[in-house]
Amino acid sequence: MDTADEVRIDAPHRELLDQILDKWSLAVLNELCERPCRFNELRRAIPQVTQKSLTATLRRLERNGVVEREVVSTRPVAVRYRITELGKTLRRPIDVLLAWTSQHMPAIERARDDFDRREEARLLIT
Numbered sequence: 001m002d003t004a005d006e007v008r009i010d011a012p013h014r015e016l017l018d019q020i021l022d023k024w025s026l027a028v029l030n031e032l033c034e035r036p037c038r039f040n041e042l043r044r045a046i047p048q049v050t051q052k053s054l055t056a057t058l059r060r061l062e063r064n065g066v067v068e069r070e071v072v073s074t075r076p077v078a079v080r081y082r083i084t085e086l087g088k089t090l091r092r093p094i095d096v097l098l099a100w101t102s103q104h105m106p107a108i109e110r111a112r113d114d115f116d117r118r119e120e121a122r123l124l125i126t
Contacts, residue, residue, distance in 0.1 A: 067082070
């Protein structure tokens with residue numbers, strides 16, 4: 001059990017973080033924080049995502065209680081997705097992570113460039 005002084009990242013934690021912080025989940029959550037959306041609205045808002053990936057992402061988010069699926073009785077039947085109250089609690093920590101990446105991106109890019117140069121030099125020597 002985690003205490004205030006001890007935070008462990010066990011398999012369930014890793015699995016949940018992988019599911020919530022993957023690129024498609026972040027994009028979906030960003031859209032749903034603004035308003036409920038139908039599946040095709042999400043597809044248009046995130047044009048790079050495939051139908052299969054979007055379906056899998058929405059199912060994972062729904063399973064984790066972060067997104068809810070509502071069947072709308074129209075012709076044809078439509079499905080609308082909305083963020084849950086639990087999902088809304090993710091907004092602040094995700095915003096903090098995004099702010100961190102923005103603030104530290106120049107240092108990260110320098111570190112990547114340095115690493116790549118060292119790797120190139122190492123490969124030339126061997």
